[in-house]
Amino acid sequence: MIDPSAIAVPLQLGQRVLISLTSISGLILVAVGLSIIFGLMGVINLSHGALMMVGAYMAFSVQSAGLPAWLGLIVAPIAVGIIGILIESSVIKRLYDRPLDTLLATWGVAIILREGVNLVYGTDSKSVDALIGGEVSLVGVTYPIYWLFIILAAVVVLLLAIGVFKYTDVGIMAIAVIEDRRMAAASGINTVWSDRLTFAFGSALAGLSGAIMAPLLSVNSNMGINWLVNSFLVVIVGGVGSFIGTAAGGILVGGLDNIFRTLTDFTALAQAFVLLVAFIIIRYRPNGLIPAEQGGE
Amino acid sequence: MARDIGKQCSSDSEKNTKSLRDKFTRRKFVQATGASAAVSMAGCLGNGGNGGGSSGFTFGALFATSGSVEVIGQPMMNSVELAVNQINADGGINGEEINLVKRDNGSDPATGIEESRSLINDENADIVFGAYTSAMRDAITETFVTNEVPLWYPTLYEGSVCEAIGEDIVVPRENLEWLFFNGAVPKQQISPYVPWLVDNLDVESFYLIGNDYIWPRTTNTILKDFIDENDGEVVGENYVPLGFTDWGSELQDIRDADPDIVYFTTVGDTQVSMIRQAAELGLTDEMEWAGNIMSEQEARAAGDGADGIYNSAPYFINIDSEENDQYIGSYRDEYGEDTTPNFVSEAAYWGVQMTVQAIEEADDVSGPTDIRDALESDITLQAPQGEVQMDPGTHHCALQSRVGEYNADSEQFEIREEFGRIEPSGISVQANCLE
Numbered sequence: 212m213i214d215p216s217a218i219a220v221p222l223q224l225g226q227r228v229l230i231s232l233t234s235i236s237g238l239i240l241v242a243v244g245l246s247i248i249f250g251l252m253g254v255i256n257l258s259h260g261a262l263m264m265v266g267a268y269m270a271f272s273v274q275s276a277g278l279p280a281w282l283g284l285i286v287a288p289i290a291v292g293i294i295g296i297l298i299e300s301s302v303i304k305r306l307y308d309r310p311l312d313t314l315l316a317t318w319g320v321a322i323i324l325r326e327g328v329n330l331v332y333g334t335d336s337k338s339v340d341a342l343i344g345g346e347v348s349l350v351g352v353t354y355p356i357y358w359l360f361i362i363l364a365a366v367v368v369l370l371l372a373i374g375v376f377k378y379t380d381v382g383i384m385a386i387a388v389i390e391d392r393r394m395a396a397a398s399g400i401n402t403v404w405s406d407r408l409t410f411a412f413g414s415a416l417a418g419l420s421g422a423i424m425a426p427l428l429s430v431n432s433n434m435g436i437n438w439l440v441n442s443f444l445v446v447i448v449g450g451v452g453s454f455i456g457t458a459a460g461g462i463l464v465g466g467l468d469n470i471f472r473t474l475t476d477f478t479a480l481a482q483a484f485v486l487l488v489a490f491i492i493i494r495y496r497p498n499g500l501i502p503a504e505q506g507g508e
Numbered sequence: 509m510a511r512d513i514g515k516q517c518s519s520d521s522e523k524n525t526k527s528l529r530d531k532f533t534r535r536k537f538v539q540a541t542g543a544s545a546a547v548s549m550a551g552c553l554g555n556g557g558n559g560g561g562s563s564g565f566t567f568g569a570l571f572a573t574s575g576s577v578e579v580i581g582q583p584m585m586n587s588v589e590l591a592v593n594q595i596n597a598d599g600g601i602n603g604e605e606i607n608l609v610k611r612d613n614g615s616d617p618a619t620g621i622e623e624s625r626s627l628i629n630d631e632n633a634d635i636v637f638g639a640y641t642s643a644m645r646d647a648i649t650e651t652f653v654t655n656e657v658p659l660w661y662p663t664l665y666e667g668s669v670c671e672a673i674g675e676d677i678v679v680p681r682e683n684l685e686w687l688f689f690n691g692a693v694p695k696q697q698i699s700p701y702v703p704w705l706v707d708n709l710d711v712e713s714f715y716l717i718g719n720d721y722i723w724p725r726t727t728n729t730i731l732k733d734f735i736d737e738n739d740g741e742v743v744g745e746n747y748v749p750l751g752f753t754d755w756g757s758e759l760q761d762i763r764d765a766d767p768d769i770v771y772f773t774t775v776g777d778t779q780v781s782m783i784r785q786a787a788e789l790g791l792t793d794e795m796e797w798a799g800n801i802m803s804e805q806e807a808r809a810a811g812d813g814a815d816g817i818y819n820s821a822p823y824f825i826n827i828d829s830e831e832n833d834q835y836i837g838s839y840r841d842e843y844g845e846d847t848t849p850n851f852v853s854e855a856a857y858w859g860v861q862m863t864v865q866a867i868e869e870a871d872d873v874s875g876p877t878d879i880r881d882a883l884e885s886d887i888t889l890q891a892p893q894g895e896v897q898m899d900p901g902t903h904h905c906a907l908q909s910r911v912g913e914y915n916a917d918s919e920q921f922e923i924r925e926e927f928g929r930i931e932p933s934g935i936s937v938q939a940n941c942l943e
């Protein structure tokens with residue numbers, strides 16, 4: 212005879228594993244765009260959170276116009292990608308040899324985006340519905356379908372980014388430009404458009420992540436700031452310039468965070484522990500867990 | 509106001525110098541100090557010249573219209589402006605128009621301090637309505653106390669006035685003299701609410717979840733006493749950092765603890781994301797959810813998940829009263845149909861009205877000290893929430909207390925219970941502290 216109380220623990224564990232996976236996936240999903248713009252291009256992009264926020268507002272616009280919710284997942288990356296092109300061609304292109312200045316410039320861009328959104332949408336927080344409602348039962352654990360979708364989306368976006376830079380001509384050319392701009396130009400690559408498209412791709416992924424995460428969050432102009440901080444943490448701990456590193460960073464930061472939070476009844480303290488571990492990792496592995504193999508030299 | 513002009517001027521230019529030194533580079537520092545010293549001198553001279561208040565009263569409004577709490581700050585700023593405009597249209601104070609000076613504190617305490625000094629020294633404000641977070645209020649309090657200008661704080665907060673709850677004094681007697689409060693303290697929301705929840709929702713076990721700062725912690729300390737008294741029990745308690753939005757693990761903790769009711773003191777985006785994610789995980793159906801800091805704005809942002817959540821507050825926007833119709837109607841005419849006042853902006857609105865009524869009822873009021881003295885009476889007012897009254901012994905107000913249940917379809921809290929007017933003193937506000 213099966214004692215129901217005996218299987219309660221594994222069921223709770225299953226639920227917690229799924230919750231942790233969704234949490235980790237959210238971190239990775241939002242960080243991949245930054246992994247391109249900061250990790251590959253070296254632009255210290257403090258507008259990443261604001262780009263994610265604009266993506267969330269795109270999802271809201273689509274829903275409030277009465278259009279099908281999935282359209283938000285197409286409109287958000289396109290709209291934010293176009294914003295990325297505008298940012299690159301007006302501000303970033305002048306700063307490739309002054310990486311530290313990108314920090315201030317992109318913070319300015321973030322302020323413009325935040326206040327722009329306030330002007331257009333007002334300051335009240337918005338509500339965005341999940342694309343898919345309902346729950347599924349997996350090995351006895353009921354779980355929201357949308358939270359599984361977030362896990363899937365993170366995997367797809369990560370594979371997409373790896374695929375683009377490893378297997379497509381545009382992506383390989385972009386890497387060539389980043390590695391050696393003059394050599395790439397001499398080989399006939401249009402470096403201006405290569406930079407522009409790379410930045411736009413990173414922005415588009417930030418926008419997409421905003422649209423995907425919006426149903427779990429309060430959508431307002433300040434929503435991106437937390438995600439900006441977490442994304443830098445994930446990219447730096449994971450290893451700058453490597454997508455696998457970003458995944459590892461997300462798993463480590465999100466995993467430890469959820470484990471500590473489960474073990475203590477005091478979330479604020481648990482999150483401080485995660486930062487402590489991050490400090491220790493950076494102290495002993497300054498290039499992160501899985502740094503880019505090719506390096507900068 | 510005139511009596512300490514000399515002292516104020518010297519101490520203020522010292523303070524300005526210090527804060528500027530922290531903020532600017534050396535060259536800018538030299539320029540700015542010169543300028544600000546000149547400005548605060550001019551302020552003092554102007555003050556002496558005005559003397560008898562021939563140009564009427566100056567009210568300051570110091571709320572966040574940018575930064576992290578601008579969502580709340582904007583309706584508060586609007587409401588002070590609305591009240592002043594209405595009073596001026598109606599003949600002002602004893603026939604003289606009120607001069608309103610609005611300043612943005614940027615959700616940043618350092619900016620709040622600078623703007624407070626500017627309101628007092630440059631604009632000669634006679635009273636300032638300002639601040640939303642406890643951090644902002646604590647940062648700017650000293651400026652008002654040392655300059656002897658009243659600060660009106662229209663936000664619900666923890667209390668801890670004088671020695672009301674032991675050693676943890678948030679508002680000591682010497683500060684209280686220059687501060688006025690018309691938001692709810694925990695007693696006004698919790699004392700009738702907990703027994704009501706226990707009786708009407710048939711709940712016994714509570715899970716307390718809050719943000720990690722003073723208001724949720726003090727509220728929960730008081731809450732636990734009331735839960736005990738009403739034969740309830742606390743089965744779990746957790747605090748998350750401000751800005752926290754990834755709720756999965758905490759919600760699983762709540763599910764494992766299996767309470768009858770979750771009492772939340774989370775605020776802003778943290779609260780909205782908590783409700784959204786709890787709804788997705790099915791927790792809002794499995795147990796009751798109640799709190800006392802959810803306004804219509806958060807509830808709307810939380811969407812369908814907020815349906816059926818209980819909130820205790822002095823004010824909801826759909827209260828049926830002539831004063832409220834007038835407030836909501838004129839607010840929307842002025843600031844747009846899609847804007848939403850809330851329980852803190854309502855308090856900001858009638859705080860101005862109560863001040864004006866106090867000035868008019870007292871004789872020969874001029875300057876900040878006279879306003880403070882005028883407000884120290886048991887002045888009664890019909891606010892949008894209903895009848896309210898100043899308690900001169902604590903500078904807090906007796907407020908209405910209600911329970912609302914959110915309806916996601918109508919996007920309003922339906923009022924489930926009216927407890928009537930509740931005095932502020934007792935529990936976290938020491939009665940007759942100023943006497």
